[in-house]
Amino acid sequence: MDPIFSAIEQTPFSVWMREDLYAYFIALIFHSLGMALLIGGGIVLSLRGMGVARHTAFEKFRGFFPVMWFGAVMAIVSGVALLIGYPAKALTNPLFVVKFACLIGAAMLVREMSLRLFPVMGPGEAAPAWGRRLAIGALVLWLCGVAAGKLLLHTYTILLVS
Numbered sequence: 796m797d798p799i800f801s802a803i804e805q806t807p808f809s810v811w812m813r814e815d816l817y818a819y820f821i822a823l824i825f826h827s828l829g830m831a832l833l834i835g836g837g838i839v840l841s842l843r844g845m846g847v848a849r850h851t852a853f854e855k856f857r858g859f860f861p862v863m864w865f866g867a868v869m870a871i872v873s874g875v876a877l878l879i880g881y882p883a884k885a886l887t888n889p890l891f892v893v894k895f896a897c898l899i900g901a902a903m904l905v906r907e908m909s910l911r912l913f914p915v916m917g918p919g920e921a922a923p924a925w926g927r928r929l930a931i932g933a934l935v936l937w938l939c940g941v942a943a944g945k946l947l948l949h950t951y952t953i954l955l956v957s
Contacts, residue, residue: 800883800955812880819880826873830944832866834898837905837937844908844922844930853916860909867902887953890943897940904933 803809812818836859842848843856878885885891912926922930 797883797955800886803879803882804955806879808876809879809882812876819877822873822876822880826870826877829866829869829871829873830941833863833870834866834901834937834941836860836863836866837901838934840905840908841901841930841934841937844912844926845934846921846927849921850918852918853922854913857909857913881954883953883955884951885947888947888951890947890950894940894943894947897936897943901933901936901940904929904936908933 804813812822840856840859843851843853908926908929912922912929916922916926921927
């Protein structure tokens with residue numbers, strides 16, 4: 796795999812991402828903002844599913860989804876740019892897979908919550924037990940995804956360029 800990573804790291808875009816004074820940091824800022832929108836919305840939905848803010852109908856939280864989608868697109872585009880800058884650093888780290896698995900799993904649980912809980916939960920109603928379990932699972936996965944992402948910065952073992 797090292798020849799593939801080396802080839803990617805020699806592309807003009809990869810070199811620009813690493814060597815430009817601002818490119819990497821601007822991509823990192825956009826990635827952080829995108830993840831904040833995606834994960835922040837997911838955490839709020841998970842907390843509501845667990846029973847926080849019971850006086851608010853779960854249906855009112857539908858407005859979070861366009862913001863979460865915008866955040867996901869922003870995080871993916873900037874994440875690809877960051878990945879192209881240092882492909883070996885990320886793709887050889889098992890935490891990269893953990894991060895994606897947690898975030899995809901959490902997103903799937905939030906989608907399931909939206910499909911099954913939106914129709915049954917009104918204001919003042921607690922989620923059924925299965926809904927609370929979905930919400931707790933999603934919250935744990937969101938938090939584990941964030942932790943794995945933060946640990947990526949400090950746990951890499953292969954860095955072909957510096």
